Each structure stands twice: as C-alpha cells, then as structure tokens.
Amino acid sequence: MEDNMDIDEKKKMTLTLENGSTEEVEILLSFKFNDNNKEYVIYTKNEKDENGNVTIYVSGVTRVNDSVSLSTITDDTEWSRIKDLLRELSKNE
Numbered sequence: 587m588e589d590n591m592d593i594d595e596k597k598k599m600t601l602t603l604e605n606g607s608t609e610e611v612e613i614l615l616s617f618k619f620n621d622n623n624k625e626y627v628i629y630t631k632n633e634k635d636e637n638g639n640v641t642i643y644v645s646g647v648t649r650v651n652d653s654v655s656l657s658t659i660t661d662d663t664e665w666s667r668i669k670d671l672l673r674e675l676s677k678n679e
Contacts, residue, residue, distance in 0.1 A: 644668055
C-alpha cells in the first residue's frame with residue numbers, strides 16, 4: 587500500500603530570534619551556488635505589503651555540525667546573483 591503525499595504540503599522551519607522567541611515560517615525555496623558552495627533560503631511569514639504582495643525574505647545558510655543559522659546577505663554580487671535567479675524562476679512560471 588502506498589502512502590499518499592499531500593501535494594500542497596508546505597515546508598516549514600522554526601526561527602529562533604535574538605530575543606529567544608520563535609517564529610514558524612514557510613520555506614519557498616532553498617538552493618546552493620555550486621561555484622562558491624554558498625547556501626540560501628527564501629522564506630515567507632505570509633505577510634502582505636500595502637499593495638497586497640506577499641513579503642519574502644532571503645538569508646544565507648551556515649551549517650556547523652548539527653546547527654544551522656541564517657545570515658543577512660550584504661554582498662552586492664551575491665544579491666545580484668540571487669535576484670537574477672528569482673527573475674529566471676518567475677519567467678518559467
């Protein structure tokens with residue numbers, strides 16, 4: 587007997603904020619650039635801006651042993667590559 591997987595099942599992750607509180611967010615996409623071996627995650631809290639668009643967040647992923655932390659992307663070249671990737675993905679949908 588096969589298990590049926592819900593196609594609409596959303597991937598979630600729990601963030602622990604600096605003040606110790608936690609927040610559950612929905613993962614939209616995670617990816618790695620092979621040339622620099624850097625990982626990223628795109629996620630949302632399903633908040634909407636004043637125009638009704640869902641706000642998304644992009645963070646770098648750092649793995650040390652069993653610990654995973656997210657970091658702000660400050661490098662303009664990284665941001666440019668991520669934006670290019672998002673543009674390509676939006677064209678394909």
